[in-house]
Amino acid sequence: xxxxxxxxxxxxxxxxxxxxxxxxxxxxxxxxxxxxxxxxxxxxxxxxxxxxxxxxxxxxxxxxxxxxxxxxxxxxxxxxxxxxxxxxxxxxxxxxxxxxxxxxxxxxxxxxxxxxxxxxxxxxxxxxxxxxxxxxxxxxxxxxxxxxxxxxxxxxxxxxxxxxxxxxxxxxxxxxxxxxxxxxxxxxxxxxxxxxxxxxxxxxxxxxxxxxxxxxxxxxxxxxxxxxxxxxxxxxxxxxxxxxxxxxxxxxxxxxxxxxxxxxxxxxxxxxxxxxxxxxxx
Numbered sequence: 001x002x003x004x005x006x007x008x009x010x011x012x013x014x015x016x017x018x019x020x021x022x023x024x025x026x027x028x029x030x031x032x033x034x035x036x037x038x039x040x041x042x043x044x045x046x047x048x049x050x051x052x053x054x055x056x057x058x059x060x061x062x063x064x065x066x067x068x069x070x071x072x073x074x075x076x077x078x079x080x081x082x083x084x085x086x087x088x089x090x091x092x093x094x095x096x097x098x099x100x101x102x103x104x105x106x107x108x109x110x111x112x113x114x115x116x117x118x119x120x121x122x123x124x125x126x127x128x129x130x131x132x133x134x135x136x137x138x139x140x141x142x143x144x145x146x147x148x149x150x151x152x153x154x155x156x157x158x159x160x161x162x163x164x165x166x167x168x169x170x171x172x173x174x175x176x177x178x179x180x181x182x183x184x185x186x187x188x189x190x191x192x193x194x195x196x197x198x199x200x201x202x203x204x205x206x207x208x209x210x211x212x213x214x215x216x217x218x219x220x221x222x223x224x225x226x227x228x229x230x231x232x233x234x235x236x237x238x239x240x241x242x243x244x245x246x247x248x249x250x251x252x253x254x255x256x257x258x259x260x261x262x263x264x265x266x267x268x269x270x271x272x273x274x275x276x277x278x279x280x281x282x
Contacts, residue, residue: 003136006031012068013038018058025120025128026085032129033058035068035078039139046144046280047133048170048273050080051125051160053151054185055103057082061150064262070270074277077140081129083152085118099185100192106180107156108204110193119193126160146170146276150265151234154221155180158206158239162214170279172220172272174265175227178239179207185233207242219243219250220275222268224258 006018014037023030039045048071050061058080061067071078084090084105091114093101110119133140147168149157154176161171180186181201190201202208223236230236236252243250258264 012072014072025124026118028085028087028090028118030082031058032081033062035071036139037072037075044141045075045077045139047077047140048276049147051149051153051156052083053153055098065269066266067269070273076277090118100189106152106189108193112195115193144280146280148172148272150174152177159204161216162209170276171216175223175234175260177234179205179235181205183233183235207238210242210246210248215248221252223254224264225254225256226258227260229260
């Protein structure tokens with residue numbers, strides 16, 4: 001597997017890179033961003049994964065997320081993959097909608113045609129990309145991993161972590177789609193990618209996973225009270241209720257005046273990185 005360097009830039013005492021490789025999992029070229037703080041030769045740094053939301057690529061958080069200064073301060077590698085496979089032959093929403101298809105992989109392994117061949121973002125994020133980082137980035141300490149994400153990516157971060165609880169020391173999210181089996185975005189995506197059997201959807205629903213016994217070491221969620229998607233799509237209250245029923249340790253903060261944008265995310269990004277860094281210490 002060859003890793004192609006698309007760009008590197010010095011920033012905040014570290015290196016921001018954008019990389020491309022051929023993915024065996026998705027059958028396409030995949031692009032991701034990675035920020036590596038300066039470090040002594042042979043040093044090992046924890047890794048924080050960031051999963052992006054609907055319509056996004058690696059570039060949105062890289063350009064607007066304002067994470068580099070905090071990652072450099074705390075010595076944390078930051079990795080941001082794409083949100084779906086892309087390229088010739090990769091199917092998209094037949095109606096050109098923005099909430100499904102390209103940019104909207106929902107971090108699932110699709111089982112339905114025509115999506116099953118390429119839309120395998122769960123396996124890409126859980127298996128292939130971490131293996132690539134382990135091989136190509138000697139400073140990455142995958143014994144110390146955290147994960148976070150926004151909206152669809154918050155859903156991804158929560159469900160990836162709940163399915164693999166021994167892998168992540170820290171989990172957070174910005175405005176996650178908390179119960180995708182109970183909202184229009186999730187119902188559209190999960191029915192198309194996975195078929196009509198709603199039981200199969202539960203592996204991709206944080207509330208359902210918590211109700212079924214999955215647990216996290218801790219959880220931090222920030223949600224803007226002025227987010228136009230809060231009531232219909234995100235359903236933060238269902239996550240709070242699920243955590244309460246299960247006794248799941250969680251800090252869920254409703255932030256007055258904040259919306260769904262990167263103005264919101266960037267405001268609280270440094271706090272999230274510090275929170276992760278505390279839990280990712282040696």
